[in-house]
Amino acid sequence: MLNSETIIRQLQLPQQFPQILSSKTHSASFTHERITEILSRIQRISAIFAVLSLGWVFIDVIKMPWPIWGELAFGRMLCSALFFWLAGLRIDSTSVGMTYRRLLILFLTPIVFLIYAHNIFNYEQNQYSLAMATAYFYSPFIIVAVFGLFPLTAFEIVYLSVPLVIALSLFFQMLPELLGQQSALEVIWVLILVLGVSALSAMSQLTLMLKLFERGAFDNLTGLLSRSIGGNILNRQFQLSIRHDLPLMLLIFDLDHFKQINDRFGHAAGDDVLRSVAERIRATVRQQDAAIRWGGEEFLLMLPSTDMVVAKEFLDRLYKENLATLPDGRHVTASVGVAERRRDKALDWRQLLQLADERLYKAKQQGRNCYVTD
DSSP states (O other): OOOHHHHHHHHOOSOHHHHHHOGGGSOHHHHHHHHHHHHHHHHHHHHHHHHHHHHHHHHHHHHSOTTHHHHHHHHHHHHHHHHHHHHHOOOOOOOHHHHHHHHHHHHHHHHHHHHHHHHHHHHSOOHHHHHHHHHHTTHHHHHHHGGGGSOOOHHHHHHHHHHHHHHHHHHHHHOGGGSTTSOHHHHHHHHHHHHHHHHHHHHHHHHHHHHHHHHHHBOTTTOSEEHHHHHHHHHHHHHHHHHTTOOEEEEEEEETTHHHHHHHHOHHHHHHHHHHHHHHHHHHSOTTOEEEEEETTEEEEEEETOOHHHHHHHHHHHHHSOSOBOTTSOBOOEEEEEEEHHHHTOSSHHHHHHHHHHHHHHHHHTTSSSEEOO
């Protein structure tokens, strides 16, 4: 199972260069966020390409004689259907390989159409077909520029660009009349330069995304994991618990009468209390546990491979010493709701969280400063 030390080590970004070079250095949580964002952008771009492909049919009808525009329209509608399919795919999986396949489909589809269109132009060369074919000469540069819209690593860009450059090389070899005085090698070199600029843009987006993710991974006040990342970690821990048939304990802490602390002693004193409680939690949890500031004065603890007996021992240790001390010398107390995956037969992590939250409410009703396990 993942432990808190491993989680924190994965989330931190000690060196930017390895993170930009390869996705293997990314944490599982960041990979999930990045892949989800890439898939979302694929959907949006595919929808735009689908509409543009259909719209270009009307241009072909105006500029091209029959049957050329009919053959082009057939190819465009196929491309549009494929783009609509990409746009409609659900983001229900964050497989890296699946993401690469969708990217390749997005980039290679226009190139395949360009080759298809070239065959139609050769079928009946005339001023219309040659003029439109010349316009297609600039399409590969637009396709390559789209690379810059995705947060990709250097290795990913190389992996994805190799088939793209090969396909474009084939396109220009098949259409030498569009090159004019330039050689195919010169045009491919320009394409590689455009690809380099797009790669810098993609890696810049990745760098920014890494920095924003690092900021959001930890709570600024307490130094504990933040809620934004906590849900992803809880989901992964829950899946691991099911896969290995291990218990997973969830504890929700809520500080008693915290509003009164802020009202009586001020928000600065309230912040001191939260920091003290976080320190106390850190000193009590094991390496395999994860502590999250869930919101306000509420903390969430995940205890992997932990049954109810061990959880009660943990709670007894935590309650043995006071969580924090107020300026007037009184001790801060907390109410706790406890739930365990196997014991409570939770179907997913949200249900487990809901059970723990309901028991936290019972602890409040029972007079606070206690924990409820059922």
